[in-house]
Amino acid sequence: MDIDVDKLVKAGKIAGEARDLGASLVKPGASAREICEEVEGYIRRKGAEPAFPCNFSVDEVAAHYTPGLDDDVKLRGIEVVKVDVGAHIDGYIADTARTVDLSGVYEKLLEASKAALERVVSIMKPNIRVYDIGKAIEAEIRKRGYKPVRNLTGHTIDRWTIHAGTQIPNYPDRATFHKRLRPGTLVAVEPFATNGRGIVRDGGLVNIYSLIPRKPKYKLSEEEAEILSYIQEHYKTLPFTPRWLLEDFDKRGIEAAIRSLVSKGILYPYPILVEAGKGKVSQFEHTFLILEDRVIVTTCKECV
Numbered sequence: 011m012d013i014d015v016d017k018l019v020k021a022g023k024i025a026g027e028a029r030d031l032g033a034s035l036v037k038p039g040a041s042a043r044e045i046c047e048e049v050e051g052y053i054r055r056k057g058a059e060p061a062f063p064c065n066f067s068v069d070e071v072a073a074h075y076t077p078g079l080d081d082d083v084k085l086r087g088i089e090v091v092k093v094d095v096g097a098h099i100d101g102y103i104a105d106t107a108r109t110v111d112l113s114g115v116y117e118k119l120l121e122a123s124k125a126a127l128e129r130v131v132s133i134m135k136p137n138i139r140v141y142d143i144g145k146a147i148e149a150e151i152r153k154r155g156y157k158p159v160r161n162l163t164g165h166t167i168d169r170w171t172i173h174a175g176t177q178i179p180n181y182p183d184r185a186t187f188h189k190r191l192r193p194g195t196l197v198a199v200e201p202f203a204t205n206g207r208g209i210v211r212d213g214g215l216v217n218i219y220s221l222i223p224r225k226p227k228y229k230l231s232e233e234e235a236e237i238l239s240y241i242q243e244h245y246k247t248l249p250f251t252p253r254w255l256l257e258d259f260d261k262r263g264i265e266a267a268i269r270s271l272v273s274k275g276i277l278y279p280y281p282i283l284v285e286a287g288k289g290k291v292s293q294f295e296h297t298f299l300i301l302e303d304r305v306i307v308t309t310c311k312e313c314v
């Protein structure tokens with residue numbers, strides 16, 4: 011991976027602050043849209059860009075919800091809320107998340123994924139086995155009576171690429187037995203814990219997309235071409251949300267263009283991911299920069 015330590019550390023600091031700002035706004039009566047706009051605005055004011063839309067996934071929604079053009083989530087004060095934030099500077103990305111419990115009864119569920127991430131912080135080192143990370147995560151979650159989510163994983167990160175080649179499962183997956191995290195790797199680790207089945211499935215709703223870098227096979231309308239070049243220029247291949255296009259395009263035009271660009275194979279949709287047993291889901295996440303002789307947890311100021 012192309013490494014710029016200064017930019018990665020700065021992006022990590024901003025992402026961490028934006029995550030904590032978002033979490034501090036999670037209160038009864040608040041809406042996902044208000045909070046996500048604050049989070050994304052904070053990232054921009056600090057001199058970075060969102061690396062993906064602010065994810066605000068509630069209860070059994072494990073990941074990939076962000077407010078859409080029409081939909082929003084208003085908090086009642088009984089929810090388990092995951093705030094998952096990404097920031098980048100010149101494509102150098104940080105990815106981090108935490109969970110807030112408004113219900114007052116899921117503190118232990120949060121503790122399971124939080125303790126799992128803290129274990130990973132304590133064992134992370136150059137050349138660590140991916141298998142050993144998954145083993146530590148699963149152990150911390152199971153001993154608190156919960157299950158890890160098996161089909162949501164951490165991931166290596168490249169410049170301009172949020173999900174690079176290697177997945178970091180939240181359990182000891184035999185397929186990762188010989189895989190090690192070499193110096194020069196940037197990696198996000200994100201334990202998900204649940205009281206449900208431990209599997210997520212496609213929940214249908216899509217408010218996040220990314221550009222598939224290939225030449226369009228089909229002819230585009232003028233408006234589609236205009237929106238496509240806007241996406242290329244502003245987000246490259248990083249995930250974005252149609253909400254961000256409202257500054258420059260009208261809602262009907264955005265909806266039509268997105269629908270068409272998905273059907274033409276130019277945009278990749280990220281549907282919300284919902285726990286298969288309708289279990290509550292908690293998540294904590296940090297980004298780790300693995301160097302020759304040390305590890306920097308870019309999104310954690312307490313971790314040094």
Ligand code: MN
Nearest residue numbers: 094105106107
């Ligand atoms: Mn994340």
Ligand code: MN
Nearest residue numbers: 105198200295
């Ligand atoms: Mn991630």
